[in-house]
Amino acid sequence: MASDVSGGSGRPPRLRGPGIAKKLIPLLAVFGLTAAVALLSGLHPAAHGQTSAAAVRPNILVVETDDQTVESMRVMHNVNSLIGGRGAIFKNNFTNHSLCCPSRATFLTGQYEHNHGVIGNTPPNGGFERFQELHANNNLAVWLHDAGYYTAMIGKYLALYANKPPVPPGWSEWQATAANLYPEANAFKFYDYTINQNGTLVHFGHDPADYKEDVLTRKAVNFVGRRAPNAQPFFLWLTYTAPHIGGPDPNPQPPPGCKYAPKPAPRHAHAFDSEHLPKPPNFNEQDVSDKPAAIRNLPRLDADQVSDIQRKYRCELESLLSVDEGVKKLVEALAAAGELNNTLIIYTSDNGFFHGEHRVFQGKQRVYEESVQVPLQMRGPGIPHGETVSGLSINADLAPTVVDAANADPGLVMDGRSLIPVAQDPSLVQGRRLLIEQPSFKEQPRFSAVRTGRYTYAEHGSGERELYDLQRDPFELQNRDGDPSYATVEAQLAASLHDLQNCAGFSCRAQP
Numbered sequence: 001m002a003s004d005v006s007g008g009s010g011r012p013p014r015l016r017g018p019g020i021a022k023k024l025i026p027l028l029a030v031f032g033l034t035a036a037v038a039l040l041s042g043l044h045p046a047a048h049g050q051t052s053a054a055a056v057r058p059n060i061l062v063v064e065t066d067d068q069t070v071e072s073m074r075v076m077h078n079v080n081s082l083i084g085g086r087g088a089i090f091k092n093n094f095t096n097h098s099l100c101c102p103s104r105a106t107f108l109t110g111q112y113e114h115n116h117g118v119i120g121n122t123p124p125n126g127g128f129e130r131f132q133e134l135h136a137n138n139n140l141a142v143w144l145h146d147a148g149y150y151t152a153m154i155g156k157y158l159a160l161y162a163n164k165p166p167v168p169p170g171w172s173e174w175q176a177t178a179a180n181l182y183p184e185a186n187a188f189k190f191y192d193y194t195i196n197q198n199g200t201l202v203h204f205g206h207d208p209a210d211y212k213e214d215v216l217t218r219k220a221v222n223f224v225g226r227r228a229p230n231a232q233p234f235f236l237w238l239t240y241t242a243p244h245i246g247g248p249d250p251n252p253q254p255p256p257g258c259k260y261a262p263k264p265a266p267r268h269a270h271a272f273d274s275e276h277l278p279k280p281p282n283f284n285e286q287d288v289s290d291k292p293a294a295i296r297n298l299p300r301l302d303a304d305q306v307s308d309i310q311r312k313y314r315c316e317l318e319s320l321l322s323v324d325e326g327v328k329k330l331v332e333a334l335a336a337a338g339e340l341n342n343t344l345i346i347y348t349s350d351n352g353f354f355h356g357e358h359r360v361f362q363g364k365q366r367v368y369e370e371s372v373q374v375p376l377q378m379r380g381p382g383i384p385h386g387e388t389v390s391g392l393s394i395n396a397d398l399a400p401t402v403v404d405a406a407n408a409d410p411g412l413v414m415d416g417r418s419l420i421p422v423a424q425d426p427s428l429v430q431g432r433r434l435l436i437e438q439p440s441f442k443e444q445p446r447f448s449a450v451r452t453g454r455y456t457y458a459e460h461g462s463g464e465r466e467l468y469d470l471q472r473d474p475f476e477l478q479n480r481d482g483d484p485s486y487a488t489v490e491a492q493l494a495a496s497l498h499d500l501q502n503c504a505g506f507s508c509r510a511q512p
Contacts, residue, residue, distance in 0.1 A: 058381045058405055059228065059343040060149075060235045061330065062398070064107075065323060065375075066100060066156065066244035067364065068349035071278060073375050075317050078328040080377075083347050087379025088387040088423040094451060095395045097438050098351035098364040098371045101159040103395055105131050107350075108139040110399030110414030112435055115504055119439045121159035128158040132168070138411040140399050141170030144235045147408035150227055154219050155239030156187050166199035174198050175219050177241075188246035190263035190319075191253065206252035208266045213240055213319070217326035221333045228337035235406070238330075240323050243316035243353075245362075255318075257311060264318030272317045277310035282357045282368075282475040290479035291358070292464040294445050298359040309356050344380035344405045346398065358476070365438060367449050367458045367466065368476055372436050381405065382420045391429035392453060393419055396508070415508035431511045435500040450497040457493035467493065 073080065095103050097113045105118035108131070113119055117134050120126025131139075145151050152173035167174040177187045178196035186193050190213070191206040204210040220238045227234045243262045251258055255269035264271070284301045285291075301309070327347065334340040354360040357370045364371040376393060379385075382405070396416030403410050404418035422428050436449040436458075446461030456476070458466040467480040467490050480486040500508065 056342065057149075057233045057407055059233050059334075059339055060144075060346075060402055060405060061224075061334075061343055062107075062235075062237045062346045062348070062402070063323075063327060063330075064104075064155075064237070064239045064347075065320070065349045066239070066241055067351060067353040068243055068320070068375060069352045069355075069370065070373050070375050072243065072317060072320060075272075075320060076324045076327075078324045078331075079347050082328060082331045083345055083379050084377040086385055087345070087377065087383040088389055090376040090378075090389045090393045090419070092390060092453070093348070093374055093376035093393045093395075094372050094434055094436065095351050095374050096435060098366070098436075099438075100156075100350045101126055101128070101131070103350040104158055105135070106395050107398050108141070109135060109412055110140070110396055110403070110410065110416050111412060112396055112415045112503070112508060113437055113439075114501065115415060123160075127160040128162070129160065131158055135412075137169050139170060140402060141168070141235070141237075143170075143403060143408045143410055144406055145170045145172065147406055148232065149406060149408070150230070150232050150234045152223055152227075152234065152236045153239075154223065154236065155216050156241060157239070159187075161187075163196050163201070166196065173223070188241055188244055189248055190241065190246050191251075192248050206248070208253055211253070211263075211265050211322070213242055213322040213326065214265060216240060217322070217329055220326070221329050224330060224333040224337060224339075228334060228339040228343075233406070235402070240326070242319035242323050245312070255315075258315035258318075261312040261315035262319035264315060265322040268318045268321045270318075271321060272314040275314050275317060277306070277313050277355065280357065280475055282477055284356050285358050285477065287477075288359060290481075292445075292460055292462060292466065294460075294462075295358055295360075300359060301356055301361065305361055306356060309361065312362070313355055342381060344378065344383070344402075346376070346378045346401070348376045348395070348398070349374045350395075367436060367438075367447055367456065369456075369470075369474075372451070378419070378423070383423045387423055387426075389419075389422060389426045389429075391422065391426050392432045392434050392451065393422070393429070394434045413505040415503065415505060417509050429511075432509075433496050433500065433511070435497075435503065435508065437501070448497060448501055450493055450500055452493070452496075455489065455493055457490065457497060459494070459497065465490075 096106050097103060099121060101121045102113050102118050105116050109116040118126055118130050123129055141151050150172045151170060153171050154175045157176045163178050176196050178194040178201050191210055193212060194201050194203050204215060223236060245260060246262055249259050251263050253266045288295050334343050351364045352371045352374055353364055354362055354370050358368055394416060397419050400414050400416045400418045401420055404420050434451040436451055438447055440446040447458050449456055449458035454471045456468045465481040467486060468476045469480055
């Protein structure tokens, strides 16, 4: 057993897919073979001070929630103490597209949406079928499986997954929320749902023991008990439903007041009955005259709507308590198996969620911080204890981080970078720029944006633009687009955005 082994690798990855040679040739001339390969893949040579994982490769556990905000992390006492407190908290972490399927596709490819091609939750350009069409045999699970990892998926996979194939390529063990007549409704049910257990459909009812978050935790703890003592390292992706809105309605267990909201475990019913809804300065924003029409046209929330947001918010927090307990049980299971110090644990969410900010009643898929900023904490080999990283990170960094730790070969050119060396030296991401993008999807308007350490600049499909100075205006109340005092900054940000819109690999990570 080893501790603080980061898993850095200097060996070249297998690069597959169209355009690889075209991207690699100019980098060879500038950086040389080893550096160019490292830049393209998102890995970093061992010169950064990492220890090779060839001798002892860590287990990898990724815990992902659905629609969780950074604000809600204040109730995650076990996560904060057992992961963030024993590792690193990434304070400014974002998602490339704040919608579950594109976000999870980014996790599985390490690519921005314009490169991985999964742009929504439904066909023809989104959902599970689109991901399978483009990446069925070339994604993170396949890479880790090929590298000798025992891979497992427990929980929600990708939108509209319908049990075909019963077990997708790359997964040694498969316990995913299964589709029924209404696959999305089933994926988000907390009771009366079906799980595909390695190709066999198993139904769970509406007793307290059937509460889905607890069932997923039991499966994960059982998995750790079976696999952690094994010499073969494992990769487990555990995806909880909470705090996403979910059925059934009416709730078959307490509390009765969580209709059209996430359902907490019965033991957590009423835990936050007196919790006040946070109302930051942008809550039910009074003056939106500077915002795009999609926001300007929203009426101010009335008292009934505010009351409904508060009711659902309390249910969200209550539902997260079972996740927080689950993380503690997993950490205890790893410790009991003697594998805690040799396991990289990552905790995150696929996207954020609105609770009345900027007059948005609920949902995501907007450019604002509440939608695109998500929690990220990690502990394990190579991650210093008690580190807080203020520099920017994004969900495209997760696959490179896992690949780095596992010493695996990625089959795609990844747009993100490993965060293991960043946790060791946060200055590595100083001046970084991130791409936030969203194509036209149902009623949501198209936009793309660049996020820097200080600014958010967005261009909308309507031709409207937004610029926020987050240092002076963290709640994005005053759009500085067209402000003469910001003209130079806006021009620079526009140029950066246009560069990122077509970036791939190293060009997505290049820092000015």
